[in-house]
Amino acid sequence: MRAALTLSALTLAASAALAQSSPTNKAPASMYANQYDKQVAGLYEKREADWRNGALVYQVLVDRFAPSANLEAKRNLYPPPKRLRSWDEEPKRGTYLDKERVWSHEIDFWGGDLASTMSRLDYVQQLGIEVLYLNPIHLGWTNHKYDSLDYNVVSPEFGTREDVRKLAAELKRRNMKLVLDGVFNHMGRNAPIFKDAESNPKSPYRNWFVFGSQFKGGVRGWWNVENLPELNLEHKPVRDHVYASPNSVVRSYLRDGVDGWRLDVAFDIGFNYLRELTQAAHAEKPGSLVVGEIPNYPREWFPSVDGVMHFGLRKLMISAANRELDGPSFTRMVDRMVRDANYEHMLKSWVYLDNHDTFRLATTVPDAKARKLAQVIQFTLPGAVNLYYGTEVAMEGGDDPEMRGPMRWDRVEAKHPDLAWTRQLIGIRKANRALRVGDFRTAEASGGVIAYERFTDRAGDTVLVMINPALTEANTTVLVSNSKLMDGENLIDQISGRVVQLQASMIQVKMPPQTAWVLKPRLVTPEGYSNFKRVQ
Numbered sequence: 011m012r013a014a015l016t017l018s019a020l021t022l023a024a025s026a027a028l029a030q031s032s033p034t035n036k037a038p039a040s041m042y043a044n045q046y047d048k049q050v051a052g053l054y055e056k057r058e059a060d061w062r063n064g065a066l067v068y069q070v071l072v073d074r075f076a077p078s079a080n081l082e083a084k085r086n087l088y089p090p091p092k093r094l095r096s097w098d099e100e101p102k103r104g105t106y107l108d109k110e111r112v113w114s115h116e117i118d119f120w121g122g123d124l125a126s127t128m129s130r131l132d133y134v135q136q137l138g139i140e141v142l143y144l145n146p147i148h149l150g151w152t153n154h155k156y157d158s159l160d161y162n163v164v165s166p167e168f169g170t171r172e173d174v175r176k177l178a179a180e181l182k183r184r185n186m187k188l189v190l191d192g193v194f195n196h197m198g199r200n201a202p203i204f205k206d207a208e209s210n211p212k213s214p215y216r217n218w219f220v221f222g223s224q225f226k227g228g229v230r231g232w233w234n235v236e237n238l239p240e241l242n243l244e245h246k247p248v249r250d251h252v253y254a255s256p257n258s259v260v261r262s263y264l265r266d267g268v269d270g271w272r273l274d275v276a277f278d279i280g281f282n283y284l285r286e287l288t289q290a291a292h293a294e295k296p297g298s299l300v301v302g303e304i305p306n307y308p309r310e311w312f313p314s315v316d317g318v319m320h321f322g323l324r325k326l327m328i329s330a331a332n333r334e335l336d337g338p339s340f341t342r343m344v345d346r347m348v349r350d351a352n353y354e355h356m357l358k359s360w361v362y363l364d365n366h367d368t369f370r371l372a373t374t375v376p377d378a379k380a381r382k383l384a385q386v387i388q389f390t391l392p393g394a395v396n397l398y399y400g401t402e403v404a405m406e407g408g409d410d411p412e413m414r415g416p417m418r419w420d421r422v423e424a425k426h427p428d429l430a431w432t433r434q435l436i437g438i439r440k441a442n443r444a445l446r447v448g449d450f451r452t453a454e455a456s457g458g459v460i461a462y463e464r465f466t467d468r469a470g471d472t473v474l475v476m477i478n479p480a481l482t483e484a485n486t487t488v489l490v491s492n493s494k495l496m497d498g499e500n501l502i503d504q505i506s507g508r509v510v511q512l513q514a515s516m517i518q519v520k521m522p523p524q525t526a527w528v529l530k531p532r533l534v535t536p537e538g539y540s541n542f543k544r545v546q
Contacts, residue, residue: 064446157198178267270299
């Protein structure tokens with residue numbers, strides 16, 4: 011990457027110098043804005059000012075990310091039937107515990123906490139990450155904490171509310187953001203308010219849940235899971251507690267320094283309550299983020315949330331990389347999704363390839379070359395990149411709980427090749443404005459090649475992505491519908507430094523198998539000439 015990025019930086023610097031000081035072009039580039047440029051003047055600058063657009067997000071399971079320095083002092087926090095595992099053990103599926111109504115692997119712990127997570131912030135920041143996203147940290151009985159007992163309390167295995175404030179403050183000092191996981195569709199069966207509501211028909215919390223003999227376990231549980239009784243959001247005191255009142259969970263954590271919420275099973279919360287929650291978050295902290303776990307088609311979910319987690323894009327990216335979906339179909343489906351949804355919200359949505367609920371990427375796409383193609387797509391499509399801890403060192407993992415293994419710090423120390431590759435992609439992403447806040451359009455391509463553009467109102471920002479997922483060479487013609495790309499100018503791959511020729515708005519080339527190019531225009535020739543001199 012170093013050579014490619016250096017070349018790109020030099021060409022951009024030369025272009026800027028040419029626009030500023032060349033005897034043939036002393037005017038600012040904006041003087042050459044055309045009628046279309048003028049219509050979007052200021053749009054991209056506005057997008058850049060919003061940290062949510064095109065962000066780089068790193069996801070952490072606190073229990074599994076970094077070993078605690080105080081593990082011996084914490085052992086009493088894991089009483090039987092809970093088990094504290096050693097860091098070199100891998101999670102394995104357990105048995106169902108009838109008394110506790112959970113699976114035994116849900117109460118296996120590795121002992122990580124907020125303090126140990128904070129101790130690894132140098133690593134996260136040096137990756138180039140801008141947002142730290144934590145899976146649930148609220149008081150819960152299981153390791154995953156999706157069974158909250160009290161939203162206002164941090165689980166003691168992880169730390170305290172004050173530790174959250176310290177983490178938020180430290181991230182702010184590093185110019186980074188903190189997003190928490192909000193599990194507001196359901197709580198845990200061990201929650202004191204649920205136990206009171208279940209045992210006492212006159213409990214003030216009775217209407218917080220939906221009881222009935224038709225439900226498994228006597229209460230409506232999320233997907234009939236007995237340990238996860240759903241909250242009755244139609245009951246106003248519940249909404250007040252979660253997000254509506256000034257001292258609600260959503261608003262109080264934002265005052266503690268948190269910058270946003272990722273909402274678990276947000277599709278179950280519904281359009282209207284999500285809109286109310288998002289409005290409450292924005293009222294408390296303007297510019298805060300609310301992103302929903304919504305596998306549904308994204309079109310109608312905006313502006314109920316700021317962004318969604320792209321389940322659909324994940325399927326498309328993995329299918330394309332594994333050659334289960336042809337290039338033209340992939341391009342057409344992505345284009346349809348982008349056109350149908352509000353683009354400003356698409357830029358805030360999270361593009362992910364794996365997380366705590368899916369097989370890990372190295373397991374889903376075992377072919378290293380194909381995996382790289384999927385990651386190039388992830389880092390170049392519109393949206394925020396959501397990187398799951400350990401993916402950067404190719405951690406493997408199948409079905410729950412295998413995908414939630416402890417972080418492989420031994421691979422980091424060994425300078426894993428996937429780590430270098432991830433850093434290269436992050437570097438390319440951060441160096442290219444169009445990849446963060448630019449618009450999107452497809453490019454017509456033959457030979458099964460995937461091709462699309464990210465662009466702004468500046469010619470020099472343009473990025474053309476070309477991918478050949480096939481195991482054979484592709485003889486392709488690509489029509490690039492960008493009026494600012496000058497005929498005959500070189501396009502330079504930011505990954506390899508390879509030069510690709512554009513002639514008459516077309517690229518005609520033989521593309522090697524399982525190859526991705528991230529192409530940018532060379533604005534100035536080695537001799538110092540530019541035919542971009544009168545184009546913004």
